[in-house]
Amino acid sequence: MSMRLQREVWALDRCSGCGACVAVCSKSMLYWDREQHPLLEEREKALGLSRLKLRACEVCEKFCELSCPRLVERMPMKSHRLLSARSVGVVGSTYPNDVIQSLLVAARSADLIDGVVMLDMDPFTLEPVARVATTVDEIVSSVGMQYLWAPVLNALNEAIFELGLTRLAVVGSPCVAEGAHRLMNAQHERLWPYQRAIRLTIASFCTSLYMPDMVTELLERGKGIARQQIRGLTTSATNGTLAVALWDGTERSIPLTDVEPFTRRGCGSSWRLRARITGCG
Numbered sequence: 001m002s003m004r005l006q007r008e009v010w011a012l013d014r015c016s017g018c019g020a021c022v023a024v025c026s027k028s029m030l031y032w033d034r035e036q037h038p039l040l041e042e043r044e045k046a047l048g049l050s051r052l053k054l055r056a057c058e059v060c061e062k063f064c065e066l067s068c069p070r071l072v073e074r075m076p077m078k079s080h081r082l083l084s085a086r087s088v089g090v091v092g093s094t095y096p097n098d099v100i101q102s103l104l105v106a107a108r109s110a111d112l113i114d115g116v117v118m119l120d121m122d123p124f125t126l127e128p129v130a131r132v133a134t135t136v137d138e139i140v141s142s143v144g145m146q147y148l149w150a151p152v153l154n155a156l157n158e159a160i161f162e163l164g165l166t167r168l169a170v171v172g173s174p175c176v177a178e179g180a181h182r183l184m185n186a187q188h189e190r191l192w193p194y195q196r197a198i199r200l201t202i203a204s205f206c207t208s209l210y211m212p213d214m215v216t217e218l219l220e221r222g223k224g225i226a227r228q229q230i231r232g233l234t235t236s237a238t239n240g241t242l243a244v245a246l247w248d249g250t251e252r253s254i255p256l257t258d259v260e261p262f263t264r265r266g267c268g269s270s271w272r273l274r275a276r277i278t279g280c281g
Contacts, residue, residue: 002057002064004071010037013265014070017209018172018179019130019151021064024191029057030064032151034212036265066186069178070266097144097232100202104139104169113199115165117155119172121146126215126227130155132163145172146233147242149209149264152176153183160197169200175267177203207235207256214262218254219244225252235259 009015015037022030022038030038043054065071107113120131120142128148132155133139152172159165170180184195219225225244234243235256242259244252 002060002062004062005064005068009068009070013037015266016070016175016179017149017151017264017266018069018176019153019155020067020069020179020183022151023153023156024063024067024183024194026063026190027057027060032154061188061190063186063188063191066188066191067179067183069175069182072182097204100171100204101139101142101144103202104133104171105136107169107200108136108139112167113169114167115159115163116169116171117152117159118142118170119145119150119152119176121148123231124228126212126230128212132159132165134163134165143232145204145206147206147209147235148212148214148233150212153179156194156197160193166197167199168197169202170198171202171204173206173209174203175209177201207237208260208263208267210259210262211264214259218258218262222258223252223254 005021013036017036019032022032029041029043031041033039040057044051045054104113104116108116115132115134116139118131118133119128121128121144123143126146126148128146128150130150130152131142133142152170153176156168156170159168170176180198180201183191184198186195215227215230219230220227223244225246229246229248231245231247234245235241236243237256239253240256241253242256244254246252
């Protein structure tokens with residue numbers, strides 16, 4: 001594996017969980033298994049009666065290092081182009097997911113983008129997923145970021161190489177946006193397909209992202225809230241609470257201090273909850 005990634009990121013619990021390194025791994029050796037950082041697959045080759053461990057990373061170009069946002073100082077996300085937009089009618093919500101969804105629908109309808117790689121959540125199991133949406137209906141049916149972690153950039157290969165998308169929007173946390181920008185600025189021709197495809201990044205600022213077992217351990221077992229009752233999750237640094245919206249129209253507020261044990265260790269805890277839109281291209 002990359003000793004630099006192991007030494008400077010994983011061993012120090014600095015991994016942001018964006019998924020960029022797994023997406024660009026040319027040997028397909030990295031994978032996720034609900035850990036705080038990617039794991040390295042162990043492969044063996046049979047030579048007669050002997051079995052030798054393959055050391056593929058020693059002859060690799062280490063795209064994982066070129067794409068990891070935690071191997072460089074935090075860089076400002078400078079826009080290549082500044083645009084303004086105005087709603088035809090009244091925007092009915094200021095909730096970040098609704099605002100982002102409206103922007104994506106408008107961009108897809110105008111054919112400015114042909115797909116979205118996004119952090120989403122299964123509305124029935126509350127399992128966070130990295131998802132590729134290619135139609136307006138798929139964008140509208142998404143529930144958006146719910147502050148539960150999934151490695152969003154893992155889905156880039158599906159979007160670019162399987163679906164052939166060339167005008168992508170990437171939606172997730174600020175760490176995901178940082179990973180996308182790091183990938184777009186990497187100086188290697190083998191990474192050009194990613195750089196050509198990503199046209200827009202949208203980051204919804206958060207207090208932190210939480211490991212998926214928070215739903216089972218805290219909400220269900222700790223607070224007695226069945227996952228079937230939960231419609232959505234919202235965090236507020238101002239109020240210091242996790243708001244759990246229920247399908248019956250009520251809401252439960254949980255102090256963020258109760259949620260902190262489930263925070264990804266690589267997350268910063270001082271993000272203010274707001275939306276930032278960064279155009280690339």
